[in-house]
Amino acid sequence: GTDGYSVEASEPAPGDDRLLWIDICGLRDHARIAEVAASCGLSDLAIADLFHVDQRAHTDSDGDLVLTVLRMPVAGPPFEADQITLVLGAGFVLTIREGPRDCLGSVRKRLAGGTGRIRTSSGYLFYALIDAIVDTYFPILERYGDLVEGLEQRILASPGDDAMRDIHLLKRELLDIRHALWPMREALAALQRDDTPQIDEPVLPFLRDCSDHAFQLLDMVEVYRETAQGLVDLQLSSLSNRMNEVMKMLTMIATIFIPMTFIAGLYGMNFDRASPYNLPELGWRFGYLYAIGLMVVSASTMLFVFWRLGWIFGKKRRSRADD
Amino acid sequence: GTDGYSVEASEPAPGDDRLLWIDICGLRDHARIAEVAASCGLSDLAIADLFHVDQRAHTDSDGDLVLTVLRMPVAGPPFEADQITLVLGAGFVLTIREGPRDCLGSVRKRLAGGTGRIRTSSGYLFYALIDAIVDTYFPILERYGDLVEGLEQRILASPGDDAMRDIHLLKRELLDIRHALWPMREALAALQRDDTPQIDEPVLPFLRDCSDHAFQLLDMVEVYRETAQGLVDLQLSSLSNRMNEVMKMLTMIATIFIPMTFIAGLYGMNFDRASPYNLPELGWRFGYLYAIGLMVVSASTMLFVFWRLGWIFGKKRRSRADD
Amino acid sequence: GTDGYSVEASEPAPGDDRLLWIDICGLRDHARIAEVAASCGLSDLAIADLFHVDQRAHTDSDGDLVLTVLRMPVAGPPFEADQITLVLGAGFVLTIREGPRDCLGSVRKRLAGGTGRIRTSSGYLFYALIDAIVDTYFPILERYGDLVEGLEQRILASPGDDAMRDIHLLKRELLDIRHALWPMREALAALQRDDTPQIDEPVLPFLRDCSDHAFQLLDMVEVYRETAQGLVDLQLSSLSNRMNEVMKMLTMIATIFIPMTFIAGLYGMNFDRASPYNLPELGWRFGYLYAIGLMVVSASTMLFVFWRLGWIFGKKRRSRADD
Amino acid sequence: GTDGYSVEASEPAPGDDRLLWIDICGLRDHARIAEVAASCGLSDLAIADLFHVDQRAHTDSDGDLVLTVLRMPVAGPPFEADQITLVLGAGFVLTIREGPRDCLGSVRKRLAGGTGRIRTSSGYLFYALIDAIVDTYFPILERYGDLVEGLEQRILASPGDDAMRDIHLLKRELLDIRHALWPMREALAALQRDDTPQIDEPVLPFLRDCSDHAFQLLDMVEVYRETAQGLVDLQLSSLSNRMNEVMKMLTMIATIFIPMTFIAGLYGMNFDRASPYNLPELGWRFGYLYAIGLMVVSASTMLFVFWRLGWIFGKKRRSRADD
Amino acid sequence: GTDGYSVEASEPAPGDDRLLWIDICGLRDHARIAEVAASCGLSDLAIADLFHVDQRAHTDSDGDLVLTVLRMPVAGPPFEADQITLVLGAGFVLTIREGPRDCLGSVRKRLAGGTGRIRTSSGYLFYALIDAIVDTYFPILERYGDLVEGLEQRILASPGDDAMRDIHLLKRELLDIRHALWPMREALAALQRDDTPQIDEPVLPFLRDCSDHAFQLLDMVEVYRETAQGLVDLQLSSLSNRMNEVMKMLTMIATIFIPMTFIAGLYGMNFDRASPYNLPELGWRFGYLYAIGLMVVSASTMLFVFWRLGWIFGKKRRSRADD
Missing domain, CATH: 3.30.460.20 (CorA soluble domain-like)
Incomplete structure (x- = not known):
């Protein structure tokens, strides 16, 4: 053949x-x-x-x-x-x-x-x-x-x-x-x-x-x-899971930095300091440290919330599959 | 008929x-x-x-x-x-x-x-x-x-x-x-x-x-x-996948730029520099370069994290379908 | 009855x-x-x-x-x-x-x-x-x-x-x-x-x-x-699709404006310009135009990326259902 | 018993x-x-x-x-x-x-x-x-x-x-x-x-x-x-729907305010106004109103887009279930 | 054997x-x-x-x-x-x-x-x-x-x-x-x-x-x-649910702070106050408090909306499973 x-x-x-x-x-x-x-x-x-x-x-x-x-x-x-x-x-x-x-x-x-x-x-x-x-x-x-x-x-x-x-x-x-x-x-x-x-x-x-x-x-x-x-x-x-991870990352970064950026913006305002009611913090001796302190408190609060939600530093549950 | x-x-x-x-x-x-x-x-x-x-x-x-x-x-x-x-x-x-x-x-x-x-x-x-x-x-x-x-x-x-x-x-x-x-x-x-x-x-x-x-x-x-x-x-x-791509793009851009914008905002604050504790960086000779440096470090860290997560520069896995 | x-x-x-x-x-x-x-x-x-x-x-x-x-x-x-x-x-x-x-x-x-x-x-x-x-x-x-x-x-x-x-x-x-x-x-x-x-x-x-x-x-x-x-x-x-559209909109706007906002924030910093290394751009004759230029480049790059990804100006595929 | x-x-x-x-x-x-x-x-x-x-x-x-x-x-x-x-x-x-x-x-x-x-x-x-x-x-x-x-x-x-x-x-x-x-x-x-x-x-x-x-x-x-x-x-x-609602809310707020914030940031830059090319708007008599105007135009455009997309002020379709 | x-x-x-x-x-x-x-x-x-x-x-x-x-x-x-x-x-x-x-x-x-x-x-x-x-x-x-x-x-x-x-x-x-x-x-x-x-x-x-x-x-x-x-x-x-939670968190933080940051940015603009039409608020005696007030109103409005949408302070529905 x-x-x-x-x-x-x-x-x-x-x-x-x-x-x-x-x-x-x-x-x-x-x-x-x-x-x-x-x-x-x-x-x-x-x-x-x-x-x-x-x-x-x-x-x-x-x-x-x-x-x-x-x-x-x-x-x-x-x-x-x-x-x-x-x-x-x-x-x-x-x-x-x-x-x-x-x-x-x-x-x-x-x-x-x-x-x-x-x-x-x-x-x-x-x-x-x-x-x-x-x-x-x-x-x-x-x-x-x-x-x-x-x-x-x-x-x-x-x-x-x-x-x-x-x-x-x-x-x-x-x-x-x-x-x-x-x-x-x-x-x-x-x-x-x-x-x-x-x-x-x-x-x-x-x-x-x-x-x-x-x-x-x-x-x-x-x-x-x-x-x-x-x-x-x-x-x-697993796709949903991955999306969750991506979103968590975005949310954490945004949630930590957005309030801090707001505080920075707040003290970047140009109100006329001739008036004693306008932005008196700017004239404080430790004003900058005070602002930094506010930011640290805000960020820490957020990190604490994320930790409580189990988003960070979480103990990973051991699954049967890992045995 | x-x-x-x-x-x-x-x-x-x-x-x-x-x-x-x-x-x-x-x-x-x-x-x-x-x-x-x-x-x-x-x-x-x-x-x-x-x-x-x-x-x-x-x-x-x-x-x-x-x-x-x-x-x-x-x-x-x-x-x-x-x-x-x-x-x-x-x-x-x-x-x-x-x-x-x-x-x-x-x-x-x-x-x-x-x-x-x-x-x-x-x-x-x-x-x-x-x-x-x-x-x-x-x-x-x-x-x-x-x-x-x-x-x-x-x-x-x-x-x-x-x-x-x-x-x-x-x-x-x-x-x-x-x-x-x-x-x-x-x-x-x-x-x-x-x-x-x-x-x-x-x-x-x-x-x-x-x-x-x-x-x-x-x-x-x-x-x-x-x-x-x-x-x-x-x-x-494939819809989920695409959403993942969109979200990853947003997350990467936001996560890189949000901290940098925060640093810029920080040095845009108007604290009274009469006090030596208020924003001393602004008076440094290389203050600007220092700020830029901070931003570069922050962005590099994020890019490194994304690289480790496999979001960027990832080696694409070859699938059987491509053979 | x-x-x-x-x-x-x-x-x-x-x-x-x-x-x-x-x-x-x-x-x-x-x-x-x-x-x-x-x-x-x-x-x-x-x-x-x-x-x-x-x-x-x-x-x-x-x-x-x-x-x-x-x-x-x-x-x-x-x-x-x-x-x-x-x-x-x-x-x-x-x-x-x-x-x-x-x-x-x-x-x-x-x-x-x-x-x-x-x-x-x-x-x-x-x-x-x-x-x-x-x-x-x-x-x-x-x-x-x-x-x-x-x-x-x-x-x-x-x-x-x-x-x-x-x-x-x-x-x-x-x-x-x-x-x-x-x-x-x-x-x-x-x-x-x-x-x-x-x-x-x-x-x-x-x-x-x-x-x-x-x-x-x-x-x-x-x-x-x-x-x-x-x-x-x-x-x-169709719900997934719609979410994709919403996310794409957000991502595009955010991705275009976040870098531009960063540049604006950068030149809003208050570094002491007594030092020639601090924000020399602010003193340039065409500094503003340069900054605008940076922003245009950044936005154009993003728009180009979106166009390449097919998110904008995309040719819609004709489906059999439209025949 | x-x-x-x-x-x-x-x-x-x-x-x-x-x-x-x-x-x-x-x-x-x-x-x-x-x-x-x-x-x-x-x-x-x-x-x-x-x-x-x-x-x-x-x-x-x-x-x-x-x-x-x-x-x-x-x-x-x-x-x-x-x-x-x-x-x-x-x-x-x-x-x-x-x-x-x-x-x-x-x-x-x-x-x-x-x-x-x-x-x-x-x-x-x-x-x-x-x-x-x-x-x-x-x-x-x-x-x-x-x-x-x-x-x-x-x-x-x-x-x-x-x-x-x-x-x-x-x-x-x-x-x-x-x-x-x-x-x-x-x-x-x-x-x-x-x-x-x-x-x-x-x-x-x-x-x-x-x-x-x-x-x-x-x-x-x-x-x-x-x-x-x-x-x-x-x-x-219904979960997908709800997510859509959440995302739409975020997208709308972000999309309206991000361009406005950018404009505000733009006119917060500190370019040296000695040069006539640097931020001339800042010296205009109605510069502030012009900036506000820009913001209103940007926000209106976005609201118009959302209205066209049916995201806001939408006529709710009556479903059979409501009869 | x-x-x-x-x-x-x-x-x-x-x-x-x-x-x-x-x-x-x-x-x-x-x-x-x-x-x-x-x-x-x-x-x-x-x-x-x-x-x-x-x-x-x-x-x-x-x-x-x-x-x-x-x-x-x-x-x-x-x-x-x-x-x-x-x-x-x-x-x-x-x-x-x-x-x-x-x-x-x-x-x-x-x-x-x-x-x-x-x-x-x-x-x-x-x-x-x-x-x-x-x-x-x-x-x-x-x-x-x-x-x-x-x-x-x-x-x-x-x-x-x-x-x-x-x-x-x-x-x-x-x-x-x-x-x-x-x-x-x-x-x-x-x-x-x-x-x-x-x-x-x-x-x-x-x-x-x-x-x-x-x-x-x-x-x-x-x-x-x-x-x-x-x-x-x-x-x-449950994955969808969790994503909803993540997104809600992001949306709430972003939605509350983005308008506030915008207001801060607004009063951070550098319009020439020689013109009485440019940023007159900056010269007000209580301008700063007014700005803070605007921010509080904006944040309160958002919190009210979230409360109405049931996103916060919501009464949890008791399910049969908890009996």
Whole structure:
């Protein structure tokens, strides 16, 4: 496959000539893909749907075939996922992927190296592919968990930092992942119901295990989403806090100096001191010291008020988080 | 049909004289519409309902007929939708539209040009019309997705910009779309249940495909709605941020200049310098420079404090979004 | 019925002596109401419940009777609703209303004027009464829709206006309406189930239609409620915005004048100009102009900064809403 | 029963020797309670559970017995509820209450005075006790409704008042009530299902009525909770509003006086008037009036701006709430 | 078991040689654990899953075995939980724990000391282990309840305190607990369904009791979570309140002193008093007192305005919380 567009069939193992995995990569060559799909027995409607990317994950029966559409993650944060359509037929599995990146390397290795069920049972191969796709979400989600954790640390450490932008982008990506995972539950459940006789009995416990993983992934996404939403409150409160600090600073400086400046202004007035009632303080021997004294008293009063309000020299309450 | 009010029947194809699509456009001519509907076999109750616009999407059985009411989008943002009632009978499909605009051009083209199932099976024609309606939502929703994206870019780029009004209007329109789509799910599901024998078996996979599309549309709307709601937080936090900036500016200027102004005021006092205790600084040889020095010290102290608080000359933290 | 308390029975039509609508208005005369209800066949428990106002809407079977309790709207905004109990028996319908106001005029008119099903089938009369009650919600809700719309226009037009009080009252009334409508769904669904054989088959499509209306009403309430909730965000953001404007005004004035006032204060100091180092500017020929110049430079710098920050002479961004 | 710990059995009515209500009050005397319970036929597991207070409301079958655990309200706001376990057996009802307070006075009175079903049917007595418990919630909830209403009036009347603390405490208590009521629904529904043959058929309509009441209580709690949550928005917006008022006041005073003070400072400078370019205004005949004039112009301009911004002399918009 | 890794089997009681509890602690020794598990009859898939920690709680049937995975709390706040896998077979219970800490001491004691069902029925032993795990959540949750209560007291007592950080951390841990408990419901319900014949009939009431406990735990978590979310509002409002206080202080000081400073500045101007129109007040006999009088009037006016606005000398409204 050059340019990421290829149709490859797994080489059948010597003594096991019936199991075939046909892997189509890239959706550009409509005609050829339709031809392969038709030769596998897909109906026209199903073939037409192959070329719609951005489908919801779902499972359909198409005659004797079972067709499951999933979103296969191809890159960690930022999250990217390609569509993959898996078709299970008698003795073969057909996969049609949107692009060249995939996460099926482990299955290829097991097919190449091993013997065992994966080479003999198409149902098991079908499961193994789905399992590889589902499990790819785990490391990606863990990286998102680290991002949430890091963002939380950052907000707690430097509260005034503008983390809102990053919270928002994180929430959006988690929303995308959730919408990739949510319908997957139903797609996997449909495979375990009676209406898909193509899945043979021994594969069911494996699919159930796979469903459990999907549920666990959804749980993880929900926890991260709720934590990220909690970070919004934390950030808004930290912005308010910071504003409080700024305002307190302004208020303290202004409140201390405004009365002092007033006193200075008072004794800067030019009333005619010929009258003994006009600004007699200016003629006092210790007038200047008296004025300075007034200022000190005014400033001290203010500082005392601020201390009583707990704005300065406050004992910081120890929070549980510091333990 | 002049003035957008018309009753048109599709011309039956030569060799296929039984399939008829009767398309009524505009609800003004009550008598004539009732007559046509009655001749198709609709009950009085169903006919009366035809003239109620703003119905919820739903599917009803009316004797031998199946009647589906949908909201057909006729304009992108701002979203507008007309009501369409589709009636499926033996050998005919009746559609009653609220206004002249529709999105059924593709079906008309297929009917005119092609042969195939759409000319022979009324169930398939019924499906094709519903499918055309459902698929019309996709480009409209994509345009809303672009609007959400654009709004997000705009808020992230110029945080103080008042985008709240646009967020609100966007949220309202997405709410309207959601309420147009939500009952559609149920209306489509009802068509696939046993109680509608008028839908023949081969059409069911197509309707299932159509249901999948409706679910996907709802998913898209939900993602856009949650993203838009996230933009509210982003906007509120950006407003807070901006206020912080404004306050910091005021606080810095005031905090630097208020003490300096106080010092200037202090040496503007008019105490009688006959007393050696009154304002001796005024007589110093370098008194002015001393006063200037005091001011420089005061301002430098404040600037140092602001630098330590990280208000000025701060190293900007690189966010993931800048990568 | 004087004082709004009355027991009235509809006059049976000449040739149709079996259908009777007994309408009791007002709950004060316990004894007489109990007598009438008992003569209709209601059990003691059901009779006792008649006098409990503020019941949830529900449907009960009471022997051969079907009993539906609904909240009947009697006044538009502000929303007021009375309780009505409808009892369907063989050949009669009994309604017990809380007060004199009702919305059943249309049914009375049809009974008085017409012939047809409403005079012969008690089930149809029962439906007609319920339908009249349900449909009364539509004009009331439309008026609430207008209120929501008006409030939105008002907030968008004059953002600083304190609309929160009105938003709150509107949300409360919509909550009341929702709680009147929500259990109605179930009450109507119960009438369509097998356990109410008193409802004859031909009435079922009518009741289904009525249920559709109830769902549509709930949809409308939800849209209004969500929109009203969105108005809360809009209002909070508009308050923040307004505060920003106020602060910007203060900051600009203060930031421009505080340095200028400082310069004025500087040259108002009284240092002894005998020393050539003390305030030499005061002796300059163009000292005053120099001081004015300093002030102009300082103010211009600030204005430049504000212009760069986009606080003044800003090009207003055109929003989609202005289109 | 002294100290609120007692085991009392209702005296059997003369001609009706089989119905017994055993009422145990207080859980301290483990041995004796276990003995009585065992003699009634309770299993060891059920007896052990009797002593766990704070159980969720639920209904269990225990052999031939039906056992319902409920939370019985014993005090209005602040809400307090004790656990009560009701056991229905053949011919007897056993109640075990956590403390001495109860709300079963009405049942005692009916037992003492009346004859009728309550003395002959253990199922009916069982219902009567549950009904008394459920109905005790109504007056309590109404008092909470009054509290919500009062809080709303208070916030609307004096917006700056700090009502948040009371809103929070109210929300917490409503949450407690909701969690007492929510599982009660299921406990009551279980009594009406087939798996409790101990409840005889004629009692079922009464229990259904009781269930309706429980649903109505939950509706009331939800309305109060949503209204209380709405009060949070109202309060936050009113705090913002108040801050706006404070800031506007500061801004207006500062903005009017800062330029005036600057002008005064300007003409307080001491430039050497030997130069004709230095402060020539000081020598003008009407210099003082000119300065005053400048100040009046500056203040008027500011007042005009504030008037244009609607900050002063504003026509108050009439809100619907004032009608 | 050294280093916390051990495989221990309970010693069979003398006369009861069939019941065995095999307790594996620590997952490091893969080979040995797999060997033990295989000898108990676990399938390969189930054995592979034993080594995946962080599984969701669930119940699986594995041939004749029942396998339940739970999260076992091992430390109070901060919450820590280890995974435990319980396998019930004919005559034995196998437990595989993630680490050395457990909460099964009470079961060990009962096994060591007692006789009775726990030594004879593997189903009962299985229940007893699950019950011990579920009940361990109660004291932990009560401690979280105390933390919520303490945080609430602290915010109500000193509103400006920055409690947001602690609220956030508390909410996160409650979220973790909720996600440990939520799937447990389903895991316990699965044990009571028909598809697990390994659980014998007499154990079912015990498991039902255990399920009730799990529901009650979830109720508690929800109440704590909602209360903690309410604390966010309380904290945000208290931050706003505090800002209001700061701003009011600044506004009052500034508003009182700015006009006074202006008057002082006015009479500090240097207009040439040769003109009788220039600052005649300066020559008045009581000019200084007149100026002081002006200042007193201005300050009094402002104080009066503040008193009317309720900013100072305000009667504090008594809130319900102070009763």
